[in-house]
Amino acid sequence: MRGLAVSGVLLLLAGLAAAQEIPIQEIPVSERRSGLDQMAPETRAMQADDAANPGMLWVGDGADLFARAPSPEAPACAACHETGALRGVAARYPAWDTAEARPIDLEGRINLCRSRHQGAAPLPREGRDLLALTAFVANQSRGLPIAPPADPRLAPARAAGRALFERPLGQLRFSCAGCHDANWGRHLGAAPIPQGHPTGYPLYRLEWQGLGSLQRRLRNCLAGMRAEPFAPDSPEATALALYLMQRAAPLPVETPAVRP
Amino acid sequence: MARALINMPKTAPAGSVIEIKTLISHPMETGYRPGPDGRLRPRDIITEFVCHYDGAEIFRAELSPASAANPYLTFTTLATASGTLRFTWSGDNGFSQSQDVALTVT
Amino acid sequence: MSPDRRAVLAGGLGLVLLRPVAAASLRPDREPTAEAIRRFTGGAPVNPGRVGLDMPPLVENGNTVPLSITVESPMSAADHVRRIGVFNEKNPQPHVVTLHLGPRAGRAAVATRIRLADSQRITAIAEMSDGRYWSASADAIVTLAACVEG
Numbered sequence: 001m002r003g004l005a006v007s008g009v010l011l012l013l014a015g016l017a018a019a020q021e022i023p024i025q026e027i028p029v030s031e032r033r034s035g036l037d038q039m040a041p042e043t044r045a046m047q048a049d050d051a052a053n054p055g056m057l058w059v060g061d062g063a064d065l066f067a068r069a070p071s072p073e074a075p076a077c078a079a080c081h082e083t084g085a086l087r088g089v090a091a092r093y094p095a096w097d098t099a100e101a102r103p104i105d106l107e108g109r110i111n112l113c114r115s116r117h118q119g120a121a122p123l124p125r126e127g128r129d130l131l132a133l134t135a136f137v138a139n140q141s142r143g144l145p146i147a148p149p150a151d152p153r154l155a156p157a158r159a160a161g162r163a164l165f166e167r168p169l170g171q172l173r174f175s176c177a178g179c180h181d182a183n184w185g186r187h188l189g190a191a192p193i194p195q196g197h198p199t200g201y202p203l204y205r206l207e208w209q210g211l212g213s214l215q216r217r218l219r220n221c222l223a224g225m226r227a228e229p230f231a232p233d234s235p236e237a238t239a240l241a242l243y244l245m246q247r248a249a250p251l252p253v254e255t256p257a258v259r260p
Numbered sequence: 261m262a263r264a265l266i267n268m269p270k271t272a273p274a275g276s277v278i279e280i281k282t283l284i285s286h287p288m289e290t291g292y293r294p295g296p297d298g299r300l301r302p303r304d305i306i307t308e309f310v311c312h313y314d315g316a317e318i319f320r321a322e323l324s325p326a327s328a329a330n331p332y333l334t335f336t337t338l339a340t341a342s343g344t345l346r347f348t349w350s351g352d353n354g355f356s357q358s359q360d361v362a363l364t365v366t
Numbered sequence: 367m368s369p370d371r372r373a374v375l376a377g378g379l380g381l382v383l384l385r386p387v388a389a390a391s392l393r394p395d396r397e398p399t400a401e402a403i404r405r406f407t408g409g410a411p412v413n414p415g416r417v418g419l420d421m422p423p424l425v426e427n428g429n430t431v432p433l434s435i436t437v438e439s440p441m442s443a444a445d446h447v448r449r450i451g452v453f454n455e456k457n458p459q460p461h462v463v464t465l466h467l468g469p470r471a472g473r474a475a476v477a478t479r480i481r482l483a484d485s486q487r488i489t490a491i492a493e494m495s496d497g498r499y500w501s502a503s504a505d506a507i508v509t510l511a512a513c514v515e516g
Contacts, residue, residue, distance in 0.1 A: 042422045042432045051267030051281040054330040060263050061285075190509035191426075206427035209287070209329035260426035277472035290481070292458045313470070320466040321478070326457050328430040328479035335465070338472040 035194035055256025062136025090138035138255035145250035161243030170227025197248035200257020
């Protein structure tokens with residue numbers, strides 16, 4: 001049975017490689033589906049119940065961090081931002097930062113706030129505190145449709161992100177689109193191929209046994225493609241995130257999602 | 261302190277059965293998994309969870325490395341009288357944590 | 367070539383393809399499951415029945431498998447569940463969890479999440495207040511995740 005599964009993977013890989021030759025169509029809005037729809041009922045139930053969703057442990061930590069001053073001289077996040085005003089924020093990130101003159105993702109936004117207004121060092125990417133703060137902020141937008149800003153300054157990076165998504169990468173010469181546009185709904189080994197929409201980040205992945213960011217997930221994808229992962233906060237990573245959010249709109253924000 | 265989420269009703273009619281759901285942040289490191297240096301990471305798990313209702317034990321769980329990370333346990337109890345439920349997790353490396361939740365029985 | 371790059375090449379899809387071959391075999395020093403069950407029951411006979419064990423037959427990731435258990439019992443002072451022991455066949459240790467209940471539970475209904483190192487059978491055994499043991503088993507197939515962390 002295992003031998004069969006392995007040869008099945010190889011056959012599918014051959015099929016996916018062949019799929020690279022055909023021009024790939026972007027998924028129309030009416031056919032966009034969250035990965036939630038392809039999960040086992042038990043995993044969906046885990047996400048749906050806040051008392052069972054382990055991601056809520058990070059949301060709780062984030063709520064505390066948001067309310068706490070990083071140092072006695074500095075204001076807490078909550079001193080400037082009312083929690084209610086956070087609703088909708090995560091649905092429109094990455095966004096343009098005028099001072100930096102580049103698009104930044106939500107984690108980057110939080111770290112810029114720390115350096116500009118709190119005199120605090122940036123929190124390490126994938127560290128528990130930054131994941132918790134990001135999960136808390138994104139959780140405030142849960143249920144709202146993803147709504148990428150129409151800001152024309154974002155257009156070049158978004159186009160670059162789309163090009164990255166469609167370009168064959170790595171030793172296997174796979175593209176993101178080859179799986180997630182052309183073959184979603186089919187299987188890679190035993191795992192269903194989702195459309196690959198970043199609707200619920202940071203999310204709790206059973207594989208990780210913890211919360212992780214979109215950048216961590218992209219690193220896993222790229223490693224699977226045997227391609228060099230993008231550094232978090234690099235222009236490539238943010239460009240890809242920008243395109244992915246546009247590609248996912250208007251699916252609702254699910255943070256903290258649960259995925260296998 | 262590790263974050264724990266305890267979900268149960270605040271009030272319940274006398275004699276009713278209430279459901280309690282608990283979740284706590286913990287890696288539940290099995291002791292069977294190699295670290296980046298190739299050596300096994302030492303075991304670090306919660307070994308016991310207890311719930312006391314006004315001092316009397318009503319539920320206890322003995323956990324092993326086969327419990328998933330961020331342990332989740334749900335159980336039930338009869339709402340007998342207004343009082344305090346105390347939830348205690350303990351385990352390797354001196355891990356010990358308690359949290360109290362009040363229940364009003366009507 | 368940086369160490370990161372090497373790790374990526376060593377991991378990634380290659381790992382996904384090789385993983386089934388390298389799947390866990392039982393450790394030679396592992397306590398047999400039957401022995402762990404005998405320690406739980408003290409050697410008393412175990413009867414099939416009265417226990418409901420709910421676990422997905424097809425597991426998306428063995429790291430976190432939802433498990434819920436119910437036992438047919440009035441949960442009265444005279445007739446209740448004292449303990450429920452859960453055992454596996456193929457993890458490094460046979461014991462999964464032991465749950466202590468009593469008449470104050472009102473109902474014998476519990477849930478938790480467990481780890482399964484491989485496709486295998488899980489057995490739940492309930493010890494009743496009359497000293498008898500009842501059990502149920504369920505099988506789970508653990509599928510392999512694609513594109514795991516390398």
